[in-house]
Amino acid sequence: MEEKYTIVIDTLGSDKGPEAILEGARLVLEEYPNVNLTLVGDEELIKSKGLPMDRIKIIHAPKTVTNYDSPTAAFYDKTNVYSVFKAVEECGKDPNAIGIISSGNTGALLVGTLRYLLNEKRQRPALAAILPNMAHTFTCLVDTGASIDCGPTQLVEFAHLGTEFMRKLYRIENPRVALLSNGSEPTKGNHLVKETHPLLSKEEGINFVGNIEGSKALSGMCDVLVAEGFAGNQVLKNSEGMAINLITEIMKFGKMTGNEEITKQIAGYIMKTYDFESLGAGIMLGARKYVMKCRGSSGPMAIKNTTKILINIMNNKTFYE
Amino acid sequence: MEEKYTIVIDTLGSDKGPEAILEGARLVLEEYPNVNLTLVGDEELIKSKGLPMDRIKIIHAPKTVTNYDSPTAAFYDKTNVYSVFKAVEECGKDPNAIGIISSGNTGALLVGTLRYLLNEKRQRPALAAILPNMAHTFTCLVDTGASIDCGPTQLVEFAHLGTEFMRKLYRIENPRVALLSNGSEPTKGNHLVKETHPLLSKEEGINFVGNIEGSKALSGMCDVLVAEGFAGNQVLKNSEGMAINLITEIMKFGKMTGNEEITKQIAGYIMKTYDFESLGAGIMLGARKYVMKCRGSSGPMAIKNTTKILINIMNNKTFYE
Numbered sequence: 001m002e003e004k005y006t007i008v009i010d011t012l013g014s015d016k017g018p019e020a021i022l023e024g025a026r027l028v029l030e031e032y033p034n035v036n037l038t039l040v041g042d043e044e045l046i047k048s049k050g051l052p053m054d055r056i057k058i059i060h061a062p063k064t065v066t067n068y069d070s071p072t073a074a075f076y077d078k079t080n081v082y083s084v085f086k087a088v089e090e091c092g093k094d095p096n097a098i099g100i101i102s103s104g105n106t107g108a109l110l111v112g113t114l115r116y117l118l119n120e121k122r123q124r125p126a127l128a129a130i131l132p133n134m135a136h137t138f139t140c141l142v143d144t145g146a147s148i149d150c151g152p153t154q155l156v157e158f159a160h161l162g163t164e165f166m167r168k169l170y171r172i173e174n175p176r177v178a179l180l181s182n183g184s185e186p187t188k189g190n191h192l193v194k195e196t197h198p199l200l201s202k203e204e205g206i207n208f209v210g211n212i213e214g215s216k217a218l219s220g221m222c223d224v225l226v227a228e229g230f231a232g233n234q235v236l237k238n239s240e241g242m243a244i245n246l247i248t249e250i251m252k253f254g255k256m257t258g259n260e261e262i263t264k265q266i267a268g269y270i271m272k273t274y275d276f277e278s279l280g281a282g283i284m285l286g287a288r289k290y291v292m293k294c295r296g297s298s299g300p301m302a303i304k305n306t307t308k309i310l311i312n313i314m315n316n317k318t319f320y321e
Numbered sequence: 322m323e324e325k326y327t328i329v330i331d332t333l334g335s336d337k338g339p340e341a342i343l344e345g346a347r348l349v350l351e352e353y354p355n356v357n358l359t360l361v362g363d364e365e366l367i368k369s370k371g372l373p374m375d376r377i378k379i380i381h382a383p384k385t386v387t388n389y390d391s392p393t394a395a396f397y398d399k400t401n402v403y404s405v406f407k408a409v410e411e412c413g414k415d416p417n418a419i420g421i422i423s424s425g426n427t428g429a430l431l432v433g434t435l436r437y438l439l440n441e442k443r444q445r446p447a448l449a450a451i452l453p454n455m456a457h458t459f460t461c462l463v464d465t466g467a468s469i470d471c472g473p474t475q476l477v478e479f480a481h482l483g484t485e486f487m488r489k490l491y492r493i494e495n496p497r498v499a500l501l502s503n504g505s506e507p508t509k510g511n512h513l514v515k516e517t518h519p520l521l522s523k524e525e526g527i528n529f530v531g532n533i534e535g536s537k538a539l540s541g542m543c544d545v546l547v548a549e550g551f552a553g554n555q556v557l558k559n560s561e562g563m564a565i566n567l568i569t570e571i572m573k574f575g576k577m578t579g580n581e582e583i584t585k586q587i588a589g590y591i592m593k594t595y596d597f598e599s600l601g602a603g604i605m606l607g608a609r610k611y612v613m614k615c616r617g618s619s620g621p622m623a624i625k626n627t628t629k630i631l632i633n634i635m636n637n638k639t640f641y642e
Contacts, residue, residue: 215559242563245539265578
């Protein structure tokens with residue numbers, strides 16, 4: 001008999017509203033009969049959706065941490081009930097819960113994870129993105145924005161987290177780790193990179209291949225790309241933005257020249273590799289359960305795809321298999 | 322009668338070697354009869370090229386500052402003659418010289434500029450890139466890697482330099498200035514962005530439109546995108562890398578499906594907008610002459626195109642007209 005999993009979903013926090021996330025929950029329940037859901041958010045709204053009550057648990061927590069709030073201040077604000085914190089807490093408490101999916105504020109998700117889901121080593125988790133690359137494999141970019149302004153020892157920690165992840169999920173025995181810089185030479189970089197480079201060079205258990213610049217971020221020259229959160233966020237979002245820009249240009253060309261059929265095919269081919277929207281989720285490495293961060297613009301498909309990733313992980317498949 | 326210009330070219334520093342730069346010099350002399358060149362580098366080699374001696378001046382300075390050298394240490398190393406420093410010095414001294422073109426080490430070019438080409442306000446120059454965007458206009462990204470680890474007041478200075486440039490070169494009366502961040506909300510950002518945001522908000526003469534994240538860097542939502550050099554370098558190089566990646570994918574699709582003719586057209590169409598290689602040069606804003614930084618991989622066409630940019634500027638045209 002197939003194993004049963006519980007996944008906790010924070011139904012608030014998406015720009016598309018809780019309706020879109022709940023529609024995603026419906027898709028998940030339809031597609032995965034072995035998955036039960038704990039839905040955190042506005043109880044009345046969740047109840048109104050007519051989801052099968054024997055497969056869902058509802059936790060009432062109707063507040064959202066917006067991008068204008070301080071996540072830490074919100075965490076200590078006991079007068080309010082924030083869905084993201086309740087969801088992470090529940091995920092930590094429920095022994096059947098394998099992970100949480102949230103499309104809310106990244107900082108809040110990190111704060112919740114730090115409080116409720118630290119692993120036995122009590123490592124600070126890092127938000128990774130698993131990105132397609134030119135070698136048609138995947139690159140684990142870590143961190144992508146959860147740890148801003150961090151120091152060299154944290155970057156070394158990211159290298160370990162990424163290495164462990166790529167070894168486990170992609171069965172790469174000795175993942176190649178690179179450090180994001182503004183040039184490939186070891187002498188290049190900001191203060192942080194210059195301090196981190198020698199540490200990574202001598203770090204045991206890390207297959208360090210040196211610095212990589214932004215143009216080679218998705219070249220496939222490394223399996224793990226270590227970056228401080230602010231810079232990593234630029235690579236993640238810029239790559240996504242450029243893919244969208246160029247696909248838009250291709251479609252425009254098709255329309256202009258009457259080649260819409262073929263340009264649609266080309267866009268589809270590119271999207272198959274570079275569709276960041278459906279790839280979607282980031283994963284908090286180093287937490288003791290799977291903490292999946294969907295982007296703010298997530299809709300139903302993002303929730304369904306992210307569930308699939310969790311199922312893949314549980315079934316010892318690769319992330320995007 | 323057409324005005325005569327002198328342009329100083331640092332013939333060393335390109336990965337393609339001085340031969341490629343000298344071939345570029347030949348193209349420039351052929352194409353622009355009103356341009357004379359001061360060529361700095363290996364005198365023997367330059368002489369051997371048979372360029373018209375009445376239109377060139379040669380300065381012997383056979384050493385290169387590599388990406389493994391410290392630019393400042395090299396500058397104070399009096400036993401050696403570095404082409405990049407000699408070239409900037411000559412540009413500063415020669416009243417006919419309108420600018421310098423170098424494809425060497427960025428740090429060295431900055432050090433030379435600081436020493437020989439400060440403007441009357443003695444501002445620290447910033448390296449800008451003029452990038453194509455989705456609105457089919459141009460975005461001035463400043464800084465792109467000359468000023469790493471700089472502070473809030475420098476970012477405000479970059480905003481002024483970019484504003485002045487876009488007003489003068491693109492005739493935009495009130496250029497929209499944005500600050501690169503990891504989210505559009507004013508509360509997001511690293512320490513630097515959080516400190517800079519309120520300064521830009523109240524800065525006189527700056528039309529500040531707020532924070533922009535990496536995915537919108539080339540959206541055309543701003544005319545000037547202010548960034549600390551390390552982060553700006555990520556946006557510049559990642560955008561370039563992604564454009565190349567996707568064009569490669571398109572060509573691959575064409576080959577696979579027997580649609581090479583049309584995919585070649587599409588690649589050409591995209592390249593027309595996003596060909597960073599031929600756009601090529603960065604410009605040091607705030608210097609008292611035009612300091613053009615070509616990329617390390619520059620060949621003959623990069624030199625010729627960058628000369629064209631200088632001619633455009635002198636003729637009160639836009640950068641890429």
